Amino acid sequence: MYKILKAELLADKIYLMDVEAPRVAKSCQPGQFVIVKIDDAGERIPLTICDYDAEAGTVTIVFQCVGESTYRMADLKAGDAFEDFTGPLGCPSEWINEDIEELKKKKMLFVAGGVGTAPVYPQVKWLHDHGIDADVIIGAKTKDLIILEKEMEAVAGNLYVTTDDGSYKHKGMVTSVVEELVEAGKQYDQCIAIGPVIMMKFTCLLTKKLGIPTIVSMNPIMVDGTGMCGACRLTVGGEVKFACVDGPEFDGHLVDFDQAMKRQQMYKTEEGRALLRYQE
Ligand code: NAD
Ligand code: FES
Structure with missing residues (x-):
């Protein structure tokens, strides 16, 4: 236990x-x-x-x-x-195996959407512990849904917080902050975006346009988590990948997000019924 x-x-x-x-x-x-x-x-x-x-x-x-x-x-x-x-x-983030001196030369931008802030935190903390201060954007629908702000502030180089409704700090979605930072002259060698699939999709569409390589962390439905059942399959660069053993992180510019969103919806009815039974 x-x-x-x-x-x-x-x-x-x-x-x-x-x-x-x-x-x-x-x-x-x-x-x-x-x-x-x-x-x-x-x-x-x-x-x-x-x-x-x-x-x-x-x-x-x-x-x-x-x-x-x-x-x-x-x-x-x-x-x-x-x-x-x-x-x-799953596999650890690929960049942690890079030569630390080479990694120090890279300007890294983390984009965290909602609950996706939680998996972003250990990555930013690891970089901070190795002398690298990355820029971090945290986005949430509203002020009360911002999580781990203080913790992130302690390990990020620059922290940008945004809310969709403007109830706290910047107003707008995370993608609007990425655009503003780049327009203001910031240059990034690597972006890591983690959050809802729709957020990762739109962040990747933007970073592709801006020429910033982008990693996303996919969290599809999983069963065994060891590559046996195929429940977590995704299409990345035209190839079938299993998020649990090949990922969960992938090149975001190659992920088929529309297919991932369709697969995510597949069990919504059963999930809804189970929740209603539990709440009765
Ligand atoms: P949310 O819907 O509140 O969105 C969080 C932020 O993402 C928004 O404030 C906005 O800034 C951005 N965003 C949303 N839609 C966008 C769009 N179309 N374009 C640009 N930016 C957009 O997020 P939530 O309710 O906290 O998210 C829950 C989802 O996150 C769940 O589906 C969960 O499965 C997923 N999640 C993913 C991971 C992962 O590892 N990928 C980890 C935890 C949670
Ligand atoms: Fe079964 Fe990934 S969860 S193959």
Whole structure:
């Protein structure tokens, strides 16, 4: 069993949990994910890692309540435990294997949309720990949905916060900030965009136009998370890829986002029915 040491509400329907998982914490790297299972009958839920502490043996996850399983997860408190906490899964971010001196020469821009701010955090923190300060944009629909702002401020070179409704800091979607930064003369060698698929699609359309190579982190429906079932398949550069073993990070300029969005909608009716049954 994997004990929950801390359970905290970050924003409406968005929770953070510190979980005791020493073996996962020891080998975690930025970009990877875990699959959690509440109990024997529970669904396997893939979640990108938000933070990890090898010494303390803890892994931090952030999730949003969207269906029955995540609502059940939100009911868990500190002291409760997950039956399964499998990971780290997937490939670490490719750039962490680059020569550190070469990496230091690169201007990196992270674009984080909503809950996607959580998986961006360990990447920016890793760079900061290696003497590299990246620019970071965090976007949310409204002020109350901004998460991890203080944490990100501590590790980012420059942090730009934007809300769709203008209730906090800049007004507009993350793409409008990218455009403004570039128009103001900022130059980037690499962009990493993580958030809803629609946000990653539009960020990639823009960065393609601007000539900035862009990595995205895909989180399609997953079952085994080990490349066996094919549930997480995507088309990248005309080839079929499995997000769980070939990703979750891919060249965003090659991902077929429209197909990914269609596949994401496939189980919406069943998911909705299960949530209604749970909430009755
Ligand atoms: P959201 O819908 O509130 O969007 C967050 C921000 O993304 C917006 O504020 C805006 O700045 C930007 N955005 C949205 N649509 C855009 C568009 N068309 N063009 C440009 N920018 C746009 O986000 P949310 O509700 O927090 O997101 C939840 C989604 O994020 C879920 O679908 C979840 O699966 C996904 N998610 C993905 C990852 C990942 O690893 N890729 C991780 C966590 C969550
Ligand atoms: Fe089964 Fe990726 S989740 S192949």
